[in-house]
C-alpha cells in the first residue's frame with residue numbers, strides 16, 4: 001500500500017512525494033501527538049524509500065523489496081522501537097542496531113533505512129545516535145518519530161528535516177475509524193456514536209480508536225454525565241461526600257474524568273453563547289445540556305467560564321501530582337457553585 005492511499009495529511013503526503021521524486025536526504029523526523037499516525041506514515045515512507053520503483057504516491061507494493069518489506073523480512077530495514085518491558089530504548093540497543101551496523105552496505109538494494117521512535121531515547125541514547133547522524137554513509141536514511149521537536153537535543157534536531165502530522169478534521173477521523181474497525185474485524189458503532197468519538201478525540205484517530213475499543217470509557221462517560229447533570233443541585237455536604245466518592249472511585253482515570261467534564265462544560269458554554277448545536281462534542285446530550293430560556297442561558301455564561309478555568313486548574317494540579325483530595329474537593333465545590341444556573 002502506498003501512503004497516498006492513507007486518509008488525510010495532504011501536506012505531508014505532498015512532501016513525502018517530492019522527497020521520493022528527488023534523491024532522498026539522510027534524516028527525517030515525523031512529528032505529532034500520540035495516536036496521530038506517525039508510525040503508519042513512517043512505515044509507509046520507509047517502504048517507499050526501499051522500494052525499487054517508488055512513485056510520488058509511495059511504494060509500488062509489488063516489487064521484491066516491497067514483498068520483503070510487507071513480510072517484515074527486508075534485510076535493509078532496521079527499527080529501534082520501545083521494548084514493552086522497558087521504559088526507554090537502552091543505549092546498548094542504539095549501539096548494536098545503529099552504530100555497529102551503519103557502515104555495512106545494504107544487502108538487497110541501494111539503501112538502508114533506520115526507523116527510530118525518538119521519544120524513548122534518553123539524552124544518552126540521543127547522544128549515541130548523534131554520532132551516527134553526523135556523518136552517515138551515503139546509502140543510509142534515518143526516519144525518526146517524536147511527539148514534538150522540543151523533545152530532541154538541538155544537535156540532533158539540526159540534522160533532521162521535520163515532517164509534521166496535523167490533527168485530522170472530524171470527517172477524516174470517522175473515515176479512519178471505519179477502516180480500522182473493519183481491519184480489526186470489530187463491530188462499528190452507529191454514525192452518531194462514531195461522530196462523538198471523533199470530536200471528543202480532537203482530531204487524533206488513535207485516541208478515538210482506543211476509547212471505542214476500551215471496556216470502560218462508555219460507562220465512565222455515562223456515569224459522569226449523570227453526575228454532571230445533578231451537580232448544581234447537590235448540597236455542600238453532598239458534594240464533599242457523594243461527589244468526592246465518585247471522583248475517588250475514578251482516581252486512576254482522573255485525567256479522562258476531567259476531559260469528559262470539560263467537554264460537557266464546553267458544550268454547555270457553546271449552547272449558552274450561540275444556541276447552536278452544530279458544533280457540540282456531546283451532541284447526543286443536547287437536550288440535557290440546553291437551557292430552555294434565553295435569560296437563563298445568559299446568566300449561566302460567567303459561571304461556565306469560571307467552571308472551565310477550574311477544570312484547567314485541576315488538570316494542571318493532576319499533572320504536578322498535587323494532593324488528589326485537595327484538587328478534587330476544590331473543583332467539586334467550584335462546579336457546584338458555578339453550575340447552579342446550568
Ligand SMILES: [Zn+2]
Nearest residue numbers: 051060063066
Ligand atoms: Zn516496490
